Amino acid sequence: ISMSPEDASELLSYKTNIMILTGAGLSAASSIPTFRGNDGLWTKKYKHCETPEELATLKFFKAHPEVKWQCIHDFYELCKNAEPNAGHKAIVQFQEYCKLNGKQCHLVTQNIDDLHARLIRESEILKPTVTSEGEPGFGFTDSVYEIHGNLSYSRCSQECSKALKPVQVPDKELSLEDQIPKCEECKSIMRPHVLWFDECYTQELHKVQTVKNIINSKVDALIIVGTALATTMANRLVNECLSRKILTINMNLEPCCDFGPVVEILGKSEETLPKLFQPFIPVVTKC
Ligand code: NAD
Ligand code: ZN
Structure with missing residues (x-):
């Protein structure tokens, strides 16, 4: 009713x-677009990727971490500037x-x-x-x-620990490939603290x-x-x-x-x- x-x-x-x-x-x-909205972020095209569903997967992150981090940084910036x-x-x-x-x-x-x-x-x-x-x-x-999860945090992609770290804003002058964050402990790539479509809840x-x-x-x-x-x-x-x-x-x-x-x-x-x-x-x- x-x-x-x-x-x-x-x-x-x-x-x-x-x-x-x-x-x-x-x-x-x-001003943060919904998943099913027509505007902005989800319709933006990223390299190696056709659909937003494909982009938001662990599989895609493993294959193209630099593209995924580019996308994360775009969305993070949008969220950080939102009220x-x-x-x-x-x-x-x-x-x-x-x-x-x-x-x-x-x-x-x-x-x-x-x-x-x-x-x-x-x-x-x-x-x-x-x-x-x-x-x-x-x-x-x-x-x-x-x-x-929360896009403001990242964690070790190899799960050497579950500790969360704040996501760093990339330097626009430098290439993103050089700025993929690394785990301080085991030097693996860091991943954003979000749940992707091909992952399970814990x-x-x-x-x-x-x-x-x-x-x-x-x-x-x-x-x-x-x-x-x-x-x-x-x-x-x-x-x-x-x-x-x-x-x-x-x-x-x-x-x-x-x-x-x-x-x-x-x-x-x-x-x-x-x-x-x-x-x-x-x-x-x-x-
Ligand atoms: P969805 O995009 O699938 O659905 C949004 C719903 O909100 C629709 O039912 C729509 O009718 C309704 N809606 C739109 N504007 C509204 C308004 N002003 N007031 C009330 N209702 C309104 O979103 P979902 O169900 O949250 O699923 C999306 C998935 O994508 C989630 O898993 C989420 O993690 C992720 N996501 C997150 C954000 C964010 O953090 N802000 C944004 C987009 C997507
Ligand atoms: Zn580690």
């Missing part, structure tokens, strides 16, 4: 353990509200653009769970589960078992934002919630009714999310 954000807020106010699952549509208003939009901000404010009011809000994202984590690092209320470089757990925060890098456990034990509402649910894990998480018959709210530009009884909030998430969370966000009065 279709519902206004205001009416859905009312339903949400009775829930105490909420999961939010986000996808590329949330970041569209931050979180009103949708990201409403989510982090709702997370803060939950933390201060004894409720749970688990944020799970398929996005690799770092925009959720950036706001979390800036939040006085949420940031204590973020560790700095060199400390164990660097790059991970339990205020957001980035199940497809607990250590993608926290998937943690996310499944959260759903199975206690979640009482799921909010899905800006995703076509075309990836296996997102699909599985949603089906799990539907089979448990918990409140499921889908926020997207267009209706996608083929996955069961959900509340649908149609519209741009940068507009609907601030409305959905408005009752939970404190009004700041300036004096």
Whole structure:
């Protein structure tokens, strides 16, 4: 059923353990193209490669690491220059509200653009769970589960360790081939910390078992934002919630009714999310 954000807020106010699952549509208003959009990045042609699906594979990285790193750097630059939009901000404010009011809000994202984590690092209320470089757990925060990784980090392609390192911005004056990052320990090529189409999820890098456990034990509402649910894990998480018959709210530009009884909030998430969370966000009065 279709519902206004205001009416859905009312339903949400009775829930105490909420999961939010986000996808590329949330970041569209931050000028990061969605996977299925016509514009920009995914239609850009790279050497040795016909389709974006082919490009986003471990197989392609192994065959042409310099082309893959070129593509990573292009997308990384786009993400680094992007700003979180009103949708990201409403989510982090709702997370803060939950933390201060004894409720749970688990944020799970398929996005690799770092925009959720950036706001979390800036939040006085949420940031204590973020560790700095060199400390164990660097790059991970339990205020957001980035199940497809985060493009701001790289790791050893030979897995000599699972430690994450910040991605370096390449020097435009030098050839990219000379700037493929190498592992400090074993000198193998570094790879971006993202999950490609021909790879499997792991607990250590993608926290998937943690996310499944959260759903199975206690979640009482799921909010899905800006995703076509075309990836296996997102699909599985949603089906799990539907089979448990918990409140499921889908926020997207267009209706996608083929996955069961959900509340649908149609519209741009940068507009609907601030409305959905408005009752939970404190009004700041300036004096
Ligand atoms: P998708 O591109 O497959 O689907 C995007 C969905 O968002 C569509 O259903 C579309 O209708 C909806 N949408 C578009 N603009 C919207 C808006 N303003 N408000 C609400 N909804 C809107 O994205 P996906 O399902 O996340 O899957 C894409 C895969 O590619 C993921 O695995 C992700 O890791 C990767 N990806 C990430 C980014 C990013 O990090 N920002 C961007 C593109 C792709
Ligand atoms: Zn190594």
